[in-house]
Amino acid sequence: MHSIPKSPGVYVLVFYLSRKTAITFDRKGAQHKFLPGWYLYVGSACGPGGLDRRLARHKRQLVDGKRMHWNVDYFRERALLCEIWYSENADSDVEHQWAKALIELPGASVPAAKFGASDCRAKCPSHFFHVPERPSTAVFRKALATRICSIEVFVEFIKEPRRTKKAACGLQREYFDGRRFLEVRRRVAAESKSPLSEWCSLAKNCLARRLAEQIVKQTKTTFPKIKRAIQFATAVETLIESCGESVLPVLFDPVTPQSREAILSLSRTSDVRQRHRINGVIEGRFRSIAPQSDDTVFDTVKFGEVPSRLARARGSLEKLQHRVDVTCDCSLLAESKQLSRLSRLAATRLQNCLNGRVDVSTAVPGYLGKETVISILKSSNVQGRTVGMARLALRLIVKNLWDFEEMTHRGLLPTDNDMQAVECEVERIQRAARQIEQQGEIQNDLLRKEQSHVTAA
Ligand SMILES: [Zn+2]
Structure with missing residues (x-):
């Protein structure tokens, strides 16, 4: 388990520098000052021994008898080698594609021109980059995916930087704790050639549980803590998958960080809503990424949500019906009647x-269009819980209609059971709504009679 392949491949060395450091990185003796933060060096191993031999060399230092050869050897003497990202690949072009994906990481810059790229024929500005925050492989994979190259990137963890109080907000730390599990799992699952789905359950004696327990020992944490971190990291990586490299700076913004709950709940919604909320925060339209009930974007992950929304709407309408039966507030009746209809x-x-x-x-016909319905839902001539139920019902039902085209487009289709459930709910919704509408009529009639009596008198 956990062996680096002997085949050719491409790799990234992930370094951490805790303070500003002057380093001489060649034999000519020119000094260069490096800012604190994270450094990524991309290289490829095509010679005999492949990745295994090359990476073993990078792990050694001067004290182990290593001879200084490349720029990065000098840098490695002063910085902490934390992670190695690698991928088996015999194509020599991949190294440069990786370099171009690395420069897309949030806040990435070139600390020293042509570092590690003196013989690069692909015009990379460098093969060595600085990023202010700890880089995430999930973000890197997303950047690779847009360049249509293999995203089978694996991680070997070497050393963790010592934790300082000011380093990273608590949630960012939790993400990287959980990410460690996700990365190790990805590698172990690939090595054992078993599908990732067999590695999901953290129940006792399951594969993933044993892996999590190993990490608990390595990182001196506790199982409940790592479980929480895994859940959180999974949510964060779901958002990265949908929204790309801008996610981490939004989630862990030092000035207005997002809450754990908001991150978890957004991760359970559709990719469209995820992008809507994340971009909204970036563009300053809202502060929180937490999903809001008035988001009208596509938000259905599976068809099963349709009957479940309908059931909630029906429950709400049935309750409303009982309330309307006993009320004699005309404006409430009129509003409930319109919403029910x-x-x-x-x-x-x-x-x-x-x-x-x-x-x-x-x-979606015009009278059920987003703008029309939203303006009806927002107009609050009548307030209170009773009419709130009617608004909730309308919102839940019309949502299915708004999402219908995109659902069809994505192939989110109903099973026979879903169809039956929908039919049954629709019937009950129609019945409850009709009764509310009729109740309105009865009350109106009474009112009209009452008024005619008054005028007659
Ligand atoms: Zn290059």
């Missing part, structure tokens, strides 16, 4: 879409 129409429309009676592209 729209709910009923939206539910019927959804059913028609699912039965193929309405074309996908025309699923």
Whole structure:
């Protein structure tokens, strides 16, 4: 387990420098001052012994009898080698693609021109980069994916920098603790040629549990802590997968960091909503990435959400119906009646879409469009819990309709059970809504009679 392949490949050495350091990195004796932070050196190993021999060399130092040869050998003497990222690959072009992906990491800069790239024919500014915050392989993989090269990047952890009080906010630290597990798991699963899905459960005696327990021992933490960190890191990497390199600076912004709960809850929504919230924070439209009920973006991860939203809407309408039965507040009645009617129409429309009676592209008629419905939901002539139930029901039902086209596009289709559940809920929604609407009529009639009595008298 955990052996570096002897085949050719490309690699990144991840260094940490705790303070500003002057380093002479060649035999000519010119000094260069390096800022504190993280450094990434990309190289490739094509000679005999492949990655295994080259990386073993990088791990050794002068005291181990290493002869100084490359620029990076001098740097390695003064900085802490924390991680090695590598990928088996015989294509010599990959090294330069990696260099170009590294420069896209948040805050990346070139500390010394042409460092490690003196013989580079691909015009890379350097093969050596500085980033202010600890780099994440998930972000790097995302950058590689956009360049359409292999993202089978594995990590070997060498040494951890000593933790200082000021270093990173608590959540950032939690992410990197959890990320350690995710990276080790990725490597072990690949080495044992078993699918990642077999490594998900942290229940006793499962593969992932044993791995987590090893990490507990290595990092001197506790199992509940690492479990929490794994859950958190998984959420963060889901967001990176959807939104790319801008995620970490948003989540761990030192001035306005996001809360753990907001990060977890956003990670459970659709990629569209994730991008909507993250970009909204970047563009200054909102401060928190936490999903909001008035986000009207596509937000369905699986079809099962449709019947479950409908069930909540139906429950809400049924409760409303009982309240409307006993109320004699006319404006509340009128408002509830309008909202119930729209709910009923939206539910019927959804059913028609699912039965193929309405074309996908025309699923949402104007009167159920986002702007119309949002303005109805926001207009608060009547307030209070009762009418709140009606608003909730409408929002839950119409959401399915708004998402319908994109769901079809993504192939999120109902099973037979889903279809039955939807049909049943739609029927109950229609029944409850009709009764509310009729109740409105009865009350209106009474009111009209009352008024005619008054005028008659
Ligand atoms: Zn290059």
